[in-house]
Amino acid sequence: MYINHFGLRESPFSLTPDTDYYYSYADHQEALNVLLVALRMGEGFLKITGEVGTGKTLICRKLLNILADEGMVTAYIPNPYLTPSALRYCLAEELGVEYPMNIGGHRALQLINKQLIDLKASGRQVILLLDEAQALPEETLEAIRLLTNLETEKSKLLQVVLFGQPELDEHLNRSSVRQLKQRITFSHAIHPLDREGCQGYLYHRLHVAGYSGESLFDDKALDWLCRGSRGIPRLINILAHKSMMAAYGEGKSTIETSHVKRAIDDTEDAFFPPGRMARFWHALFSSRSAPALRGGS
Template sequence: MYASHFGLRDEPFRLTPDTAFYFDYRAHREALNVLLLALRAGEGFVKVTGEVGTGKTLLCRMLMEALETSHETAYLPNPCLTGNGLRAALARELGLDLPRNLGQHRVLERIQEHLLHLAAAGRRVVVLLDEAQALPDESLEALRLLTNLETERHKLLQVVLFGQPELDERLAGSRLRQLRQRISFSHRLEPLDRAGVTQYVHHRLAVAGVPDRSLFGRRALATLHRASRGIPRLVNILAHKALLAAYGEGAAQISPAHVRRAALDTEDARRPASLRGWALAALGTVGLGAAAAALGAWLP
């Protein structure tokens, strides 16, 4: 689309969690350090929560890369699992080829045998669950029971839960108090502040091939921070649409008006506060739509 116009060799604001674009913001760096410290200490349960779009999945992938040489990792991105489904998914992630009609007791035995084999080889196993707030109580309880598997000195299985703030609300209830007591480390991801948004945009543009920091003007970045509330996913969506709007005009730099147009076209964005801002954004939305139509591309 607009890549050649702005001299980009890649799309800087894609929504896929690409570790090549990981931005080492202090909140994410602290979270990653907490996770690595807890896992190397052998803790059973660790939890990371954050609002939608704050970068939990990307953090999870960075953790998997960091653990690649020292741990076996099992990534479970699907929260819609029963207790039996969770054990089966874990077995598959561990490379176990189990018959479909194998009883659950035997499945658990096979998992334990494999975990003991890995422990004897010096390999610890970490299960990473994304969107953990949506996991049924039955599955969370099955997960807790799996962490009971241990040698005399070490847990055979460690678990990292990544979830939205609703996970904290669920864990606060009496039904999951046993699991809550097992969580030894917790971390909350916060949105980017204004300086963080500026650094984030500059970082992604540099990775995509444009180290020139003038592409997004200072006022445009301030508008981007207000409209996105510092949530990285919204920053990506709004920055992409602002680039699209500027491309449609043939502009060489992103202005606050381009960001306001993007905000008006984005459901969860904070809209311009003033009537004048609304009017400018509304007029510009026509240009944004025209650019999209001309490119034959759907806006995200």
């Protein structure tokens, strides 16, 4: 492939959420900081939302690594489309609690509670992280709320972080889950990267992968890539990868506009408006700023 051609050690634009490639873009770093501060304070419920491909899972993985280094106990559930009993079983498994699935919800909750108390007594903080939380069935959301009822007189035995697409907010706005929504003490919405962030993200990944040359993408090609991806990291990865393949196929050492255009044409979700709308979109895109921290939900 193009790895040797561009002087790389490895492919820089894999879609796998690799924390070695974490880019501390202001908005993403703010989300991570919000989580770390709130968890260290002992807050019970936290929420991070963002559109598909904006980097929620990578932030979740980065958070897991930091929490493990700090000695905290983490339970990570990447696919929470589970029944309440299946959720309890997954949590128990993550915490090292063994029980048969047919013992009943109340008994299962007792065993989980005992393990949480034992961990708390040993000075260990326990955090449940749920990725793709917009897929949680309503009855499972209620089961999560009941899990957070487990507490001592002074602190929660279990803290919960929800990572999800914006549909998660729609689910939480239903009156039937308002008790859970009221418990969310901190939340943060992740937005796409702006033009500067897009460029920084692109070259950060290239340098981590071993690139040490001059600017690989010419300025116009970079403009097309940033606007075509709409600042969504996953799309940046896809378009950059395809653009580099196109340049490699022509034996070029620099990524040009034509290579990025071919990548955009070959990618269904990529977008670039033509004509005067392009200038309007560019002005709007370039003026976007990072969102502010929000307390509560």
